[in-house]
Amino acid sequence: MSDLRVEDLHFSYKSWDVLKGISFSVTDSRLAVLLGASGSGKTTILKCIAQLLRYDTGRIYIGEEEITGKSPQELNVGYVPQGQILFSNMSVARNIEFGMAVKGVPREERTRKVKEIADLLGVSMFLERKPRELSGGQKQRVAIARALAIQPHLLLLDEPLASVDAFSKEALALEIKRVQQETGTTTVYVTHDQTEARLVADQVVILSHGKIVQDEPLETAVSNPSSIEAAILMGIPNSIPVKQLKEEILAKYKPKTGVIIPFDEIRLEPNRSEEDSELRILGKIVKVTQDIYQNPILVLQTDSLTTKPIRLKIRLRKQKNFMEAKTLEEINAYLPHNKIRIL
Amino acid sequence: MASKIVGNKGVYDYLRGFRLSFLFLTISFLFLLFAFFIPLAQVLLVAFGYGFGSYRFTFQYMVEIIAKRSFLEAVVFTFEQALWTTGLSLIVGLPVGYFLARYEFPGKGVIRDLLTLPFILPSVVMLLGLILAFGPDGFVTQASRDVFGSPMISLYGTKSGIILAHTLYNISVVIRITEIGWGSLSQEEEQVARTLGASHSQFVLKIALPNMKGYIRTAALLVFLYSFNSFAIVLALGEVRYKTIEVLIYESARVRFKFHQAATLTFYQLIINATVIYGYLSLSPSATPVSGEEGYYEKQTLRGLVPNYKLVIRLATWSVYVSVVLFASLLPIIAVLRTSVLIRVDQSDVFSNYKILFSNRYDPLLGLSLGQVIRNTLFIASGVVFLSIALALPIARYFGFYSNIDRETNEQASRFVSLGIILPMATSPVSLSLGLIIAYQFSNFFENNVVFWIITAQTLVALPFVYRLISSRYEQLDPETVRVARTLGASSFHVFKSIEFPFLAKTVMVAAVFSFAISLGEFGATYFFSRIEWTTLAIAVFKLKSARQPGIPSAMAVILILISFVSFRAISIGEETELRV
Amino acid sequence: MKAKTISSLVTISLLILASFSLQSIHGTNTNLRANANDEIVIYTYDSLLADPGYNFTGAFEEYMANKGSPVSVKLVLFEDANTILTRLILEKDNPQADVVIGLDNVLVHRAKAEGVLEPYISQNVQGEIPSELITNLDPDHYLQPYDFGIISFWADKNRVGYLLDDSQSITLDDFRDNSTLASLLIVENPVFSSPGLGFLLWTIAVYGDEDKGISGVLGQGDWKEWWKETAPYLRIVKSWGDAIDEFFAEEANRPIMISYGTSPSYGYCQWQDNSTWAFVSHENNRAYAWYQVEGIGLVKGASNPNMAKEFIDWFLSEDLQQHIPENQWMYPANSNVTLPQCFLESALHPNNVTILNSYIGNEAISQYLDTWLDEWEEVIAGVGKQEDSILPVLSSWEVAIVLGLVAFVTQDLIRRRRE
Structure with missing residues (x-):
């Protein structure tokens, strides 16, 4: 609905600089994922946006309005904190209508709206239950319903799938995406899990140590990471930061932050000599596994590239010679120089 | 031949299997049986007409007493003042609990300790303090007379006096429990509520208070139980008009020598107490959600807040309110301290009152020398420490710990046992003593060894607390360590000496200090038996409370305050054991 | 702290405690009971010979020292006579005292029934104690009289002058009919106090008790009515000592108390202060009062009976008895004692009133x-309470709070059950 703009946000706690100048914006009712490791400051940004924390400097706009210094009550922001926080003394229905109730919305309208939102999130059958009778996923739906019931300018979700069981994760993620699109609510979604990010994001903002390292649409973020750190956070396999690489590799490719060995470009060819245009990787196959689409993945342990052995993933789709390879066998893998991505 | 071998083996096994620990366990059970269960049964028998010359069962006494105005008045008054006290303590205490849970400021620990102080004081100390502050010659009364021309409150023979006394005592209970309650509220829930547009008061009313119900209920029940069974304060202040059931039991048995009536009263009191305690146990707070907070913004600190007029007004209101509550709860203590140094026997020596305490000066009002009072107190207290630990330890050890090692499940039995050892809690000190007197008063041993019965009664009062301390510590001991030690060939005694005792030592010390403090402050049971020659500090304070020379009882009270405080500190340093009564 | 340090700390503190206890068992005699022939234990109330005060224990010790058999007296003081009797009954099987002073002609019945006393007749005062006192107290000599007087109202002229003066004839009915009068009066609790008990019997003797066949002076048979109607206004305290404290506390505004016919002499003899006077009830234009004789007795099973008897003899002799009027403020039992003039001028003598005891x-x-x-x-217990100043105002609140709490708990319980 409304655009969000964050400008040069600084926040420190005791002597620790949690946020060191965060700027980003989310427009056109999109869903932005704030992706980062724990302690990178994601939750802090959400709380600053909701005005639950007082930041040192910086400006935050919702639409054209600057909200710094306002109280959370005035903002009309839907905030869903981590850990499925429901008001444990109230039924699901009363949880959902809470925001309307405190604003004095008439009962009939509240009831109608609760039903509408509950239908949207698929919790209509639980309306009279108490939070402790719900599963993790159900609680999270209710928490989101409660946040949406006030028709917020902005929806803030903090690790919404964190304590949802593995089976329901993906479904709920897609559901959140659907609801977000249906309601057209500009959303900031915090997570540390790139799989989730890929499922829901329109835009990915990658955060590291209180700074934004990349801010791109999802496609760009995956295909064109700005740094090795972003690549690792986006879950791009075989991303190796510079500090792990051997001197000779550094000398050869001169990477700034690291290299990515694209996992579907590696060829396993046990009985072949090295060509100039290729990088030869010598290693052992230690494991055979699958990716989420059930393609077989080989795990190759090697010390050709790094000072300490690392494990590289190799997608097997095109590996004609795979049948010849056996696990725990020394094997040569080859990769054209120009396929290596230098960051 | 074969059977003979089996037989021999049985005897041998028996001898080898005979452990010292079972002997101790047996002693503990025998003590509970003879000191508690048999006397309790006797009281019930007497209540139903059996005993004291009549040997048939009758409901006569049970019915008769219900028709008595004095009984009905006492029951009504007992409930009335207990409910008043509960309501007032909650109203005054809840905001202070909130303040302590939400604000962080230098010196907070000290303020919290001071606010808690009344809760741990013996009731006679509180009583003396109240008399010295609010009594006809009290300094509050004097001041109020100077300012308003009339005393603030009349302490003796009025409901308001008793309710004031109980409330000042119990505010600290409410503060302590609700501080935990306020602190356990989820910060996230508050934040969500705020983003949903709720004001602070809407949050408090709609979310915080409903979620704190468990804590409020616990606090309310504790305060209710305390004032329902109040003895010393009502005995001294209630005069002829206001009596709790506890006081009525005492007077029936010890002034009017009506044992049937006393037993019947005990029966009714026990039923009410058991109902309330059952309510407490079955309604005690369920697990409260813990917030998944990242670590900051938990308590509001004063540092870094931008001062504006709203903030200043809020802080000023809080500090005035908390100071008033603090001052009111400390008034009795201040009064006692002040009197103990200001009104003294020897004008030239500030500490003369204290010196006299340890001298052999004879006091005809006590019928003893003051030094003897101190010696009596220490003797009885050390007896109670020994007995309560010696009795609680084997039971806690066996049922809290070994039953899980030796057998797979003995849960039923151990629950039954914990109930049996905690049951004396539901029985008021006066009722415990009544039981002992009814059961044993005709034996020679009784008359010649009154101190033994005082120690026994006090031990029954202390035992549940000591048991809970020790058994909850045992629950933290990993049974594997003992199993490993056993496979290495350690004997039961050796296991106890080298594994359990070092693990328990700190708790045992805490329990010792705690039972020492209970014994020192215990009034009801001791007064019930009270023999002049076995006067303790608490009894002496009570007897001397309205004497012309209040300096001496004040000095005694100060000693009791110091010991209570030290024991309280020992417990809170000791470990995170819950201090529920 | 290391586990070892702690366990040694525990052991050490337990040892210290143990040594303390042993010390207090062996080091001192915890028994109050006299264990030698040169010691006696006396139970009495705290106001015996107390104002301005005669050190009778010291005097006795001196007397015995002069006689060549020194003794030490251990005095144990109680709030009031009834409390002493309670104590004696509690200690019946293991008596601690040798002598008891202060049980009166009412309590003696209970003392005899409980068997806590031993009869004794002091030979040396034969003839000096009027036989009338002996018959009134106890013809069986379980107690011997040491002083006597009548229970009476005692009032302060300066503070009740607007309502009463010493020329008026007050009846018990006046207190019943005039709540202003009743709200000036302090009465002792008859359960704990002997003058209080005397006054209760006074009301019974005046009004009578139909159920028990006592018609009383007025023949109405309804003593309870008087108490029922006056109780809301009376101040009932535990002991005579408490009563006198309140009597003199101006702001309590209770200038009449149940005391003795001799009480006015207290101020008159010491400071010529005649602002207080004693009065009794004038039923049908005759003055009636309850007669009290206080006695001294030998405790049954006393550990030092010989010295106890020695003390009783001395206590009834002129030596001690001459101090009764102006320290105890009662008439001495020993008729050889000459009463001071001031005493005669201010006190109300039993001979001037009709004694109620025989009713x-x-x-x-x-x-x-x-x-x-x-x-x-x-x-x-059944009467309304007028003394509470704050609560009546709040009583509707009180009902609301109680109902609220009850409703809360019930609702909560029901809800929990359902869940």
Whole structure:
């Protein structure tokens, strides 16, 4: 609905600089994922946006309005904190209508709206239950319903799938995406899990140590990471930061932050000599596994590239010679120089 | 031949299997049986007409007493003042609990300790303090007379006096429990509520208070139980008009020598107490959600807040309110301290009152020398420490710990046992003593060894607390360590000496200090038996409370305050054991 | 702290405690009981010979020292006579005292019934103690009289002058009919105090008790009515000492108390202060009062009976008795004592009033005393309370709070059950 703009946000706690100048914006009712490791400051940004924390400097706009210094009550922001926080003394229905109730919305309208939102999130059958009778996923739906019931300018979700069981994760993620699109609510979604990010994001903002390292649409973020750190956070396999690489590799490719060995470009060819245009990787196959689409993945342990052995993933789709390879066998893998991505 | 071998083996096994620990366990059970269960049964028998010359069962006494105005008045008054006290303590205490849970400021620990102080004081100390502050010659009364021309409150023979006394005592209970309650509220829930547009008061009313119900209920029940069974304060202040059931039991048995009536009263009191305690146990707070907070913004600190007029007004209101509550709860203590140094026997020596305490000066009002009072107190207290630990330890050890090692499940039995050892809690000190007197008063041993019965009664009062301390510590001991030690060939005694005792030592010390403090402050049971020659500090304070020379009882009270405080500190340093009564 | 340090700390502190206890068992005699022939233990109330005060224990010790058999007296003081008797009964099987001073002609019945006393007749004062006192107290000599007087109202002229003066004839009915008068009066609790008990019997003797066949002076048979109607206004305190504290506390505004016919002499003899006077009830234009004789007795099973008897003899002799009027403020039992002039001028002598005791009789007292105390307690428990200053205002609040709490708990319980 409304655009969000964050400008040069600084926040420190005791002597620790949690946020060191965060700027980003989310427009056109999109869903932005704030992706980062724990302690990178994601939750802090959400709380600053909701005005639950007082930041040192910086400006935050919702639409054209600057909200710094306002109280959370005035903002009309839907905030869903981590850990499925429901008001444990109230039924699901009363949880959902809470925001309307405190604003004095008439009962009939509240009831109608609760039903509408509950239908949207698929919790209509639980309306009279108490939070402790719900599963993790159900609680999270209710928490989101409660946040949406006030028709917020902005929806803030903090690790919404964190304590949802593995089976329901993906479904709920897609559901959140659907609801977000249906309601057209500009959303900031915090997570540390790139799989989730890929499922829901329109835009990915990658955060590291209180700074934004990349801010791109999802496609760009995956295909064109700005740094090795972003690549690792986006879950791009075989991303190796510079500090792990051997001197000779550094000398050869001169990477700034690291290299990515694209996992579907590696060829396993046990009985072949090295060509100039290729990088030869010598290693052992230690494991055979699958990716989420059930393609077989080989795990190759090697010390050709790094000072300490690392494990590289190799997608097997095109590996004609795979049948010849056996696990725990020394094997040569080859990769054209120009396929290596230098960051 | 074969059977003979089996037989021999049985005897041998028996001898080898005979452990010292079972002997101790047996002693503990025998003590509970003879000191508690048999006397309790006797009281019930007497209540139903059996005993004291009549040997048939009758409901006569049970019915008769219900028709008595004095009984009905006492029951009504007992409930009335207990409910008043509960309501007032909650109203005054809840905001202070909130303040302590939400604000962080230098010196907070000290303020919290001071606010808690009344809760741990013996009731006679509180009583003396109240008399010295609010009594006809009290300094509050004097001041109020100077300012308003009339005393603030009349302490003796009025409901308001008793309710004031109980409330000042119990505010600290409410503060302590609700501080935990306020602190356990989820910060996230508050934040969500705020983003949903709720004001602070809407949050408090709609979310915080409903979620704190468990804590409020616990606090309310504790305060209710305390004032329902109040003895010393009502005995001294209630005069002829206001009596709790506890006081009525005492007077029936010890002034009017009506044992049937006393037993019947005990029966009714026990039923009410058991109902309330059952309510407490079955309604005690369920697990409260813990917030998944990242670590900051938990308590509001004063540092870094931008001062504006709203903030200043809020802080000023809080500090005035908390100071008033603090001052009111400390008034009795201040009064006692002040009197103990200001009104003294020897004008030239500030500490003369204290010196006299340890001298052999004879006091005809006590019928003893003051030094003897101190010696009596220490003797009885050390007896109670020994007995309560010696009795609680084997039971806690066996049922809290070994039953899980030796057998797979003995849960039923151990629950039954914990109930049996905690049951004396539901029985008021006066009722415990009544039981002992009814059961044993005709034996020679009784008359010649009154101190033994005082120690026994006090031990029954202390035992549940000591048991809970020790058994909850045992629950933290990993049974594997003992199993490993056993496979290495350690004997039961050796296991106890080298594994359990070092693990328990700190708790045992805490329990010792705690039972020492209970014994020192215990009034009801001791007064019930009270023999002049076995006067303790608490009894002496009570007897001397309205004497012309209040300096001496004040000095005694100060000693009791110091010991209570030290024991309280020992417990809170000791470990995170819950201090529920 | 290391586990070892702690366990040694525990051991050490337990050892210290243990040594303390052993020390207090062996180091001192914890028994109050006299264990030698040169010591006696006396139980009495705290106001005996107390104002301005005569050190009778010291005097006795001196007397015995001069006689060549030194003794030390251990005095144990109680709030009031009834408390002493309670104590004696509690200690019946293991008596601690040798001598008891202060049980009166009412309590003696209970003391005899409980068997806590030993009869004794002091030979050296034969003839000096009027036989009338002996018959009134106890013809069986379980107690011997040491002082006597009548229970009476005692009032402060300066503070009740607007309502009463010493020329008026006050009846018990006046207190019943005039709540202003009743709200000036302090009465002692008859369960704990002997003048209080005397006054209860006074009301019974005046109004009578129909159920027990006592018609009383007025022949109405309804003593409880008087208490029922006055109780809301009376101040009932535990002991005579408490009463006198309140009597003199101006702001309590209770300038009349139940005391003795001799009480006015206290101020008159010491400071020529005649602002207080004693009065009794004038039923049908005759003055009536309850007669009290206080006695001293030998405790049954006393550990030092010989010295106890020695003390009783001395206590009844002129030596001690001459100090009774102006320290105890009662008439001495020993008729050889000459009363001071001031005493004669201010005190109300039993001979000037009609004695009420015979309207009840010793038989009835020993039979019904306990019942009367029960009935009195029932009456007092049932009456409305006028003294509470704050709560009546709040009583509607009180009901609301109680109802609220009850509703809360019930609702909560029901809800929990359902869940």
